[in-house]
Amino acid sequence: MALPPLHSFRVFESVARLGSLAAAAVELHVTTGAVSQQVKALQASLGVELFEKRGRQRVLTASGRELQKRVASAMGEITEAVQALQSGIRQEERVAISLSIPPAEGVEWLTRPLLRFMEESSSVRVSVITAPGMPQVDWRRADIAVIYGTPPWPGFWWSLLHGIRMTPVCSPQYLRGPRAIHEVADLARHRLLHEDDGSQWQQWLSEAGFGRGGAEDIHFEDFGMVLQAARDGFGVALSDETVSARDLDEGRLVRPLPISVPAVHNYYCICPEATRERPEIRAFIEWLLSIGE
Incomplete structure (x- = not known):
């Protein structure tokens, strides 16, 4: 044979x-x-x-x-x-790819497989830099970026990486006692935690058929602070089941209501049009997209 x-x-x-x-x-x-x-x-x-x-x-x-x-x-x-x-001869160089991602909080669904890949791959060296949004990405250093936002971005190629559906998450204490959350109207007794100008909560409340959120809402610029405030019992946040999977699995956060709605923004894989022509970049993008499926 x-x-x-x-x-x-x-x-x-x-x-x-x-x-x-x-x-x-x-x-x-x-x-x-x-x-x-x-x-x-x-x-x-x-x-x-x-x-x-x-x-x-x-x-x-x-x-x-x-x-x-x-x-x-x-x-x-x-x-x-x-x-x-080949002793004394230069060994084959590893291909270098620089990836920009948002701050780690909120992209654990990406960082775990990325770290496994970096550990296991023998011929690709991935360096990771961070940027909170498209305007902050340093394209002098980054080959590819994962962006939380909304296209279009002129001059760049992009593809949806992870489509988000937002659902309320909170500390388990919000399931007990006289102020427990059992239905949408119960949210009126609690602070709502925002990472934007309120658009995402407004969309969720509208689709849930409720017109008023909690009193004394709190706004943050950083999604990580939103989730930490929710874990510590300071209010109710909106998050995606995949994004908050570890918190939900380990009981730091719970879903008090089953309603989820499409997010205002989503995670995209993006790179300059010219950069995407490199074979190693195309292959790495295919791998990134396979994670978000």
Whole structure:
């Protein structure tokens, strides 16, 4: 039996290690489609399924785990042999990508997979800078940015990364006692916490069929302060279930009402039109979009 092309084993090892076709595409500097075709061709040649899909992740089957163990070992030996031969010669440079993201609070859904990618990828070095909005992005340093806002942005390419649906979140204490929140009208007894001029709460209240929010509302410029105030019981905030997933899972925040509405702003992946022509940038954008699906 003839062996499949060795390159297909390299692609397989990258997908197995990173758990994602898109992440492997970034590391290999090719498109996600090219990685998918290589994996399919390898599976067809071997006559076994190597992966199964669980949510957004590619998980190895029993056959895949056995092959990955041997391929990773073989590739490690090949790498060591090449490095020994090239002793004293400059090693292959890692591709560098600079990503601008909003301050960490509110983008934990992005930072966790990003940190895993930075840890696992062997040929791509991602540096992260922060900017709260489009006007603050330093495009002299950033190749790509994740922006919380609303297009258009002339001269830039963009794509929706994560569409947000806003729902009230608050401290668990707001579910108990005489001022507990059981229906929309109960919000009138509590402060509403804003990260904008009040537009988002106004939209939510309008769609919920209620015209008045809480007394003595508080406005912040920073979304992180909004969420911290909600955790500490100073009022009710609006957040997205994905954005606040960890707080909700660990009980620091709860959803007192089931109503959610589309956000005024959303998260977008954006870069200069010319920058997007670089193969590694296209591949990294595909990986980013796969996170937001």
